[in-house]
Amino acid sequence: MTTREHTTHPGAPATGLPASRERRVPARPVRLVTALVAAAVALVLPLLVPGWLGLLVIAGIFFLIVLGLNLLMGYAGQVSLGQTLFMALGGYGAGLLTLRWHWPTLVAMIVMAGVSAAVAAGLGTVFLRLRGYYLALATLGLAVITESLASGLTGFTGGPSGLVGVPSLHLGPWEIFSDQANYYLLLVVCGLGAWFVGNLQRSQTGRALSAIAADPAAATMLGINASRYKTSAFVVSAVYASLGGSLYAFYLRFISPEVVGVTVALSIVIMLALGGARTLVGPLLGALVIQGLPEVGQSFASWSPFVAGVVLILVITYLPRGIWGTVKKLAER
């Protein structure tokens, strides 16, 4: 038993915590207040910056998708370059169901999320046996197949010109068309999504995933069924990607092969790495930066790809925890 003097922070949890929990955790009341402030700002944002709402909506959609990937890559350690497959299932699926067969939008979205989950479950058992680069390659192959099918099945998907006239999301009698409406919708959906992932990784499941990522052999010895957990993470990430894809199609009222192309598949992984895996804010930050960069670069859009590449290299090399992870680490000093 140690007899070190603890310099306690006012409001810090009482001593008796294991020594491994060294980081300072802000006290309950402080966290609640900041949560409320953040929520208040988020609610009022549309009035402050109406011109940026479109960007925020898109960033929110990608935040959702990257959050799902975070569970798979950040916590379970499986590299997937093929989330666009599920985006396409959600986007094209919901688009076709609502456009051609006049299904209600909400039902279409949920049904396609279920379909994506089933596909992920099926693919996962087979794919997730592969390791590292081979898994990356196989999922990259999925991304290429997705883009090619979206472009090639012209009669079905509208081909290279895409699917036009997808209706907006309807929640009961309300049509979610305007930027503001979409923004609030995304706020709710992302909040729920983040809450779910946060809970998951705090739970037994989350610890099991971390164990599998860190040392699969040890995890198996501890009785963790790695394959089942990995597939579950894959399924959850697929559902998130599918929902994101559906929301994207409803917002744009359009979807095309470019929206689910290989470039997008890579950018999803880039957003995660840039923002910081294994955190909740990291994906949001990554999404904002990657989606926002072309906006900033409207005047010099030709510089944007080059700058994006250089930024990525610098962040991955010198900021391994991503931007947010590094900020957190610095703030905890």
Place this chain on the structure above:
Amino acid sequence: MSPTMTGLIQVVIGGLADGGVYALIALGVSLVYSISRIINLAQGGFVVLAALLAVSIQQWLGVPPLVTVVIVVPLFALLMAVVERLVMAPAAARATPDRMLLVTVGVLQAIGGLLLLVWGNLPYTMQPFSGDTAITIGGVRIVSQYLWIIGALVVTVAALWFLVQRTSLGLTMRATASNPEAAALQGINVGRIRLIAFSLAGAMAALAGTTVIPATFLQFSTVTPYAVAGFIAAVAGGLGSNVGAVVGGLVLGLLQGLFSRYTSGDLAQVIAMAVLIVLLLVRPTGLLGKKSEVRR
């Protein structure tokens, strides 16, 4: 020969020429991987950069296109060495292999961006090395530039074989490739060997770029298809296996050519990818690779 037969052979020839370029890219990826365990997705991007640079040099200096090869190849060997020192080495020292993949994605993105900045979004081409000549055998027309591409591949493979099997440097490289940690313990400067591997990969990329551009048009957006193709060929052929890389590249080019001629271009991609994925799942070491790379 019947028209369908000549048509088929024509497609095969075209596919092999494409495949030759993919093979050169895959060789670069495979070589770098075997030494450093880094999969350099940016290799395809360097090919396009070398190609456009060759075009500019040719126009600026007014030299015959073949001379640009002599200028660009050593230049690129140097360039890749610089990239290795500036970008790869610091990243490799700090990042896990999975994250290194993302660094190379960043390099690829940066190259594409650079191409867009300097050369704009227009397509570029160059005069063939031996003029607009072609050989016609029994109705099948083989453009002379295709022979240059295949020739470059043969020269590269031969030179690589000679280097690896017959020189002491090659021996050192093989040792490093099979077990980097043990090699380091034996006093081999692994960092220097990695630098050499990257330089060689740069030279290969330059060779691929300069020989292919007289046969087609390239532009900033070609980096992605080349990167993907090179990556696929290297991994399907078996990472670390030079022979596998060459076979993988040629087969990929062939399949693409056959399918896009007889079915549609998009479905060709789908089928090629599906075949690849099945191959990965069934025979994950690729055609000729080593088992240790694959499963957990």
Place this chain on the structure above:
Amino acid sequence: MTDAVQFSPARPSPPRRRLGILVAALALGAAGCSASAASGDSGAYTLGLITSQTGTGSQLGVGELQGAQLAVDQINARGGVNGRQLRLRTADDQSNPAQAVLQTRKMLGSVDALVGPSLSGPCRAVIPLATSARLVNYCLSPGVKPEPGSYQWSASAPTDTLAERLMEYWKGQGITRVGLIYTTDASGLDGAEATQHAAARTGVAVVGQASYSPSAVSVTSQLQAATTGRPQALVVWSSGAAAGVAFKGIDQMGLKVPVATTDGNLTYAFLRRIADYTPDTLLIPATRDFWWQQQHPTAQVRQLERGYHDEFRARYGADPDFGPGVAYDAVLLVARALEEAHGDVAGARDALQNLRGVPGVVGTYNFAPDDHRGIGAGDVGIVRAVNGRLTFVGR
């Protein structure tokens, strides 16, 4: 022991405080930037112009922006629209439909009409938004087919007409067998269909055809397929790099037949690029802005064309090509519609579709509720590309 070795999982990050700060900072920083939201002077009409300044469509988009600016300045110099100045609000859709939608959403509510985008994909994506906002949307791509009575217009001649003129011209030259290769993108598929129909209608046989991906590196096998039936002429319905690859292949194969391609390649930048590989006879169906000097239009048209061409050359130091022409006319027509509708944004649609006999540089426009293009066969001729210049050869 309570502090036995644990997995030490990542703590759920307590991001709220920092998230709040981040969001607040973002909001405050951006609030400053958003001050310019949709104010503008009350006395001006604003046209939203969305073009592809970057990406695959930029060959057209850059010229379109120039043509549109020229038109706006000329209109303002003449006194504007109903005495009010005309302003241009521009955006780049990066040749990407999703970007086009985003840029359009930003413009809704602060523009009186929408010109562009440059490519058919983005055009199609944008139309539902324009329709909801009841804004006239003059798409600069000929590749869209506007619904009758809708809010969408399409620029330049219809693909069917271009293909027909071409076939008729060749028929007149005694050509009855043609080959066809085309790209599998939207405009290629469109053109292929148009060519086949036009050939059937004029009694020309398509003796061989093949398609290829826009990013294909070589097309030798496709060319072989297209030439098996020994055609007397070849149609290459592809644009940009894909067309360049085809021309290179034709050159390498030693094919000497006349070659025709789509008017999407009617840019001097493209012609320069393929200078070494231009087929001996390269024909392109083109609208009046390319051959007005060699035929004899009315004095009014001649004056308009001269004013346009001379001032464009003076401003930008080059001859205008496809892009500037369609954008110039679009601005002209939309301004005219706003004038007739006295600024009523939704009423502009009715005004526009009732315009008849209005001369533009591309042709003379006769709109109708079921004709939102207004250009007909009389405005299409065939030009030949020789040494980077375009000369008229027939109708």
